[in-house]
Amino acid sequence: MTVPVNVLEPGLYIVATPIGNLADLSPRAADILARADVIAVEDSRVTAGLLRHIGVKRPMVPYHDHNAEGVRPGLIARMAGEAVALVSDAGTPLISDPGYKLVRDARAAGHTVVTIPGPCAAVAALTLAGLPTDRFLFLGFLPAKAKARADAIAEIAAVRATLVIYESGPRLSACLAALAEGLGDREAAVTREITKRFEEAVTGTLTSLAARYAEAPPKGEIAIVVAPPGEAAPPPIEDADAALAEALTRLPAAKAAGEVAKRFGVDRKALYARALALKDN
Secondary structure, X not given: OOOOOOOOOOEEEEEOEOOOOHHHOOHHHHHHHHHOOEEEEOOHHHHHHHHHHHOOOOOEEEOOOOOHHHHHHHHHHHOOOOEEEEOOOOEOOOOOOOOHHHHHXXXXXXXXXXXXXXXXXXXXXXXXXXXXXXXXXXXEEOOOOHHHHHHHHHHHOOOOOEEEEEEOOOOHHHHHHHHXXXXXXXXXXXXXXXXXXXXXXXXXXXXXXXXXXXXXXOOOOEEEEEOOOOOOOOOOHHHHHHHHXXXXXXXXXXXXXXXXXXXXXXXXXXHHHHHHHHHHO
């Protein structure tokens, strides 16, 4: 039997949707949504608005935190003969939502899984913040309760990467203050309403940003971007001396000095002179 060219192959299609500006929906994403047999949605009212924007109507099935366990088996079964699209209310599915289990089970059942990439608030916030982007850690939403939030922050305090955190307006100031207490007063940016009319990225230290928003919590979707920790303090010179003495038991002075200099970030020439003195003694 010949399959019509406008019919999608059965399987799961992970479709990124706009985070604010509907013009950010890619032509490929619009095409997949228009041809999917069913769309798994976080909120049918939100996705209905997106479908109206591209002028189509498609069947929708709610799929979210509260019903995922019950709905997932039916969606997996449908993928055997139908194209199932997965969307979130905004941005890329699976980023701070439970969609990964649907992908996992679809693969286990042998179904095709296709991604249609596009907007992602975490990545967009990184591009606005002006902080290092070569290594970053996405944390989603931190716990709402103070003790649990402090514990979560303590776990990542030493991670040498830029941090990206989602937060709500009413909790923003408290979250920034907790980050300052747990991480030190690092540089940070508060980004909000990304791609919308009132998009902004406000930069400063965590303490100054916490004070800014204490009396006037902002509205809209918010992402906090926090700079990585500063350079670690150099180890005590006594540690370098001990390492040098050990290295001299198996290496010539020049090579011992080079090895320890690289490990401790100490001047090689100074270490070589120290190595010669140690050998003389």
